[in-house]
Amino acid sequence: MELSQRLEQILGELRPVFSREATFGWFVLLVWGILLNTQPAAVTSYVNALGLSEAVYQQALHWFESSAFSVHGLCQRWGQWLSQHANGYRIKGERVYVGDGIKVAKEGRKMPGVKRLHQESEDVSKPEWIRGHYFNALSILLSAGQACFAVPLILQLHDGLTTQAPPTKVKSKAKKTTLVTKMADLCTTYAERGSYVVLDAYFACAPVLNRFRRHSLHLISRVRCSTVARAPFALVTTVKGRGRPRQWGSKVKLQTLFAPIDQCHQAQVWLYGQLTTVYYQCFEFHWDSPKTPVLFVLTQLPNGKQLILLSSDLGLSGPEVIAAYGLRFKIEVTFRTLVHLLGGFAYRFWVKAMKTAPTWPTNLNLADYPESVQARILAKVEALERFINLNAIALGLLQVLALEFPTQVWSHFPRWFRTLPKHGYPSERIAQLALQRHAQGLFPNSPPTLLLSKFIAAKLDSCPSAGAPDLAA
Numbered sequence: 299m300e301l302s303q304r305l306e307q308i309l310g311e312l313r314p315v316f317s318r319e320a321t322f323g324w325f326v327l328l329v330w331g332i333l334l335n336t337q338p339a340a341v342t343s344y345v346n347a348l349g350l351s352e353a354v355y356q357q358a359l360h361w362f363e364s365s366a367f368s369v370h371g372l373c374q375r376w377g378q379w380l381s382q383h384a385n386g387y388r389i390k391g392e393r394v395y396v397g398d399g400i401k402v403a404k405e406g407r408k409m410p411g412v413k414r415l416h417q418e419s420e421d422v423s424k425p426e427w428i429r430g431h432y433f434n435a436l437s438i439l440l441s442a443g444q445a446c447f448a449v450p451l452i453l454q455l456h457d458g459l460t461t462q463a464p465p466t467k468v469k470s471k472a473k474k475t476t477l478v479t480k481m482a483d484l485c486t487t488y489a490e491r492g493s494y495v496v497l498d499a500y501f502a503c504a505p506v507l508n509r510f511r512r513h514s515l516h517l518i519s520r521v522r523c524s525t526v527a528r529a530p531f532a533l534v535t536t537v538k539g540r541g542r543p544r545q546w547g548s549k550v551k552l553q554t555l556f557a558p559i560d561q562c563h564q565a566q567v568w569l570y571g572q573l574t575t576v577y578y579q580c581f582e583f584h585w586d587s588p589k590t591p592v593l594f595v596l597t598q599l600p601n602g603k604q605l606i607l608l609s610s611d612l613g614l615s616g617p618e619v620i621a622a623y624g625l626r627f628k629i630e631v632t633f634r635t636l637v638h639l640l641g642g643f644a645y646r647f648w649v650k651a652m653k654t655a656p657t658w659p660t661n662l663n664l665a666d667y668p669e670s671v672q673a674r675i676l677a678k679v680e681a682l683e684r685f686i687n688l689n690a691i692a693l694g695l696l697q698v699l700a701l702e703f704p705t706q707v708w709s710h711f712p713r714w715f716r717t718l719p720k721h722g723y724p725s726e727r728i729a730q731l732a733l734q735r736h737a738q739g740l741f742p743n744s745p746p747t748l749l750l751s752k753f754i755a756a757k758l759d760s761c762p763s764a765g766a767p768d769l770a771a
Contacts (some may be wrong), residue, residue, distance in 0.1 A: 301706055301736050305333075305695055306749045308379070315375045321366035323753040324358060325688075330750050332640060332692040333733055339641025339689075354757050362647070362681040369683045373452035376691055377488050380438050380449055385701050387439035387446060389622060390613070392516075393493040394439045396448050396629045397485055397501070399456075399477065403430040407655045408648040410675045411458030411682075414658040429658065432457035433686070434481045436488055437629050440701055444571070445723035447697040448628035450636070450690035451488050455679055456480040460661040482506040486513040494518055494611070496626045502608055504586035511590070516611040518622045523553050523606060527583035527594065545588035552606050555581065556596055565617040569624040571720065575600055578616040595619045635693060635726050642689030645682045649674050696729040707732045 299307075309326050316322035331344025341358050345351075380386075387394050401415050411431050417424050434456045437448040456477055478501055485495050491514040497506070502519040510517050529547035562577035569576070577598040582591045585608070595607040595616045609619045636642040651671045655662075664672045700707055700723055707724040710732035719725055724732070 299703075301699055301703060301710070301733055302748060302750070304699065304703065305733075308695060308698065309749065311379050312372065312375050315372045316367045318364075318366040321361065321364050323749075323756065324361040324364075325367075326749045327753050327757075328358065328361065328688055329692050329695070330737075332689055333696070333730060334737055336734075339644035340646070348754060350754070350757060357757075362684045363677055369452075369680060369687055372684075372691075373687055374488065376694070377438065377451040380440070380451065380694070381490050383440060383698070385440045385442050385698075387441040387625070389494050389618060393490055394622065394625070395436055395451075395485065395489045395493055395495045396439060396626055397434065397436045397481055397495060397497050398626070398629045398633075399432060399434050399481070399500075400453075400633050401428065401430055401432050402643045403428045405429060406646075406648050408650065408652040409655075410647075410649060410652065410662055410678050411455050412655060413458045413660055413662070415457075427658075431455055431682075432477070434477065434484055435629065435633070436484055437632055439625060439628065440697065442701045442704075442723060444568070444721035445701065445719065446625060446628055447701065447726075448625075448632045449694040449697050450632055450687075452484070453683070453686050453690060454480075454484060455683060456484075458661055459664065459675075459679065461664050476505075478503055479505050479509070482509040486510070486515060489515055491515070494622065496622055498626065507586045507592075507610060510610060516609065518610075518614075518619060519608050520623060521552075521594075521606050521608050523604065525552050525585075525606060526550065527552055527581075527585050528588070529583060530591070531584075531588065546584065550583055552581075552583075552594060552596065555579065556598065556604055559598055562598060563616060565620075567617050567621045567624065569621070570627065576617070576620055578620060580616045582612060593619070632693070636689060639727055639730065640689045640693055642686055642693070645685040647678045647682045647685070649678050693726060696726040696733070699733070700724040700726065700729045710736045 306326065309329060312325070313322055316325065327348060328341075328344055331347045332339075334347040335343050337343040337346060341362075342355065345355055345358055381393055401417060404412050406412055412429055415428050415430055415432060417426060417428060432455070433453045435450060435453040437450045440447050440449050481497070481501055482505060486509055489495055494516045495510070496518045499520040499522060502517070502521050507517055527550045529550055531544060531547035557579060559577045562579055564575060564577055566573050567576050568574070579596040581594045581596070583594060584590070585592050591612065593609040593612050593614065595609065597605040597607055597616075597620055599605070607619050607623050614622075649671070651667075651674060652662075662675070664675065667675065704723050707729050711724070711728055712731060712735045715728070
């Protein structure tokens with residue numbers, strides 16, 4: 299099977315999401331436009347990459363506000379297909395997901411959701427404060443040999459908008475919604491029951507664990523070195539005192555439990571692409587609940603760095619937890635590739651009816667606008683999420699092709715790189731270059747069943763001034 303045929307076979311699995319054939323057609327064309335694009339990321343560039351002219355530009359732009367599908371349904375169908383993939387990375391037979399947040403700088407003064415954001419990164423090239431959007435993202439791990447990709451499932455805007463009502467004298471008992479709880483809800487919505495979700499230390503807290511337990515998900519994360527756990531509490535029935543019965547045992551400072559390396563268990567674990575010797579200790583303590591214990595893995599690396607890892611599954615071994623958390627950085631690689639290779643965050647959607655935001659804006663309160671403007675603001679938020687997730691699906695297709703057809707990708711690779719992946723599988727950039735070279739032969743010798751040929755021909759028939767496609771340009 300050729301690369302283009304496999305790509306469109308995967309896209310065909312997403313057809314039930316769209317209620318109209320024309321909307322699905324533009325979805326296929328836009329994905330192809332992203333993969334064939336060699337210009338700065340924009341809808342105009344995607345149209346140019348297909349060899350079409352400005353006559354169909356408005357049709358392409360309308361796709362981002364079409365009522366024929368929702369980004370939630372599209373990403374859910376995409377995640378269901380990926381969860382059944384044969385190359386899924388598994389722990390004890392269960393799928394593994396990775397989640398994290400990303401902050402994207404945006405200067406739009408009338409762009410919904412732009413607010414002042416603080417960057418905690420240790421990278422000195424990043425300013426401490428930026429104006430932009432905050433997205434939570436969830437990806438699934440696919441692997442073959444030593445190659446492993448964090449294939450993005452969904453990215454959602456989780457900050458910058460609020461529906462705060464006018465203050466009242468009656469205090470509300472509703473639970474507060476935070477970025478942490480939004481990430482937990484994202485994981486419970488898109489991750490399969492029984493799976494493992496690897497998150498950063500920012501998301502290691504009781505609200506996340508409570509939601510995960512209710513939905514039969516397992517959390518693997520890191521906790522701060524200052525974390526205090528609780529020992530199991532043994533109730534003595536013969537001793538009764540005043541007040542409510544105790545539930546928690548004595549406090550245990552996990553930092554004080556690190557033993558010398560020669561007294562720890564030792565294991566060989568694949569970390570960051572190489573086999574590394576790690577030293578670890580395993581303890582079961584109570585942390586978020588007096589009834590349900592969690593597993594703490596005190597880890598020491600050869601360079602002397604100490605980490606405290608957490609797993610809600612007590613059946614995992616120390617090396618399994620360490621190896622799983624070591625794969626968390628894969629989503630950082632996905633973010634970098636999405637930004638620099640495809641330009642997945644180069645959206646430009648704004649609402650003219652919005653008030654001009656200040657230099658350092660806070661959350662946009664929808665209650666300050668009439669209902670008609672609120673609907674337009676939410677539609678623009680949906681549009682920018684569609685742009686990002688469209689690029690995320692395109693990136694996932696490159697990753698799937700790299701794992702499924704490495705030999706064909708290398709055979710179509712038209713250039714050379716000084717450094718190549720050590721695991722032998724192509725990277726997303728190599729897969730894109732190979733696909734672009736392969737696409738040069740799609741016209742005029744492409745099979746009639748190819749969706750790209752079919753939908754481009756339909757656009758040429760409906761808009762004779764759209765011009766003839768020239769994918770070899």
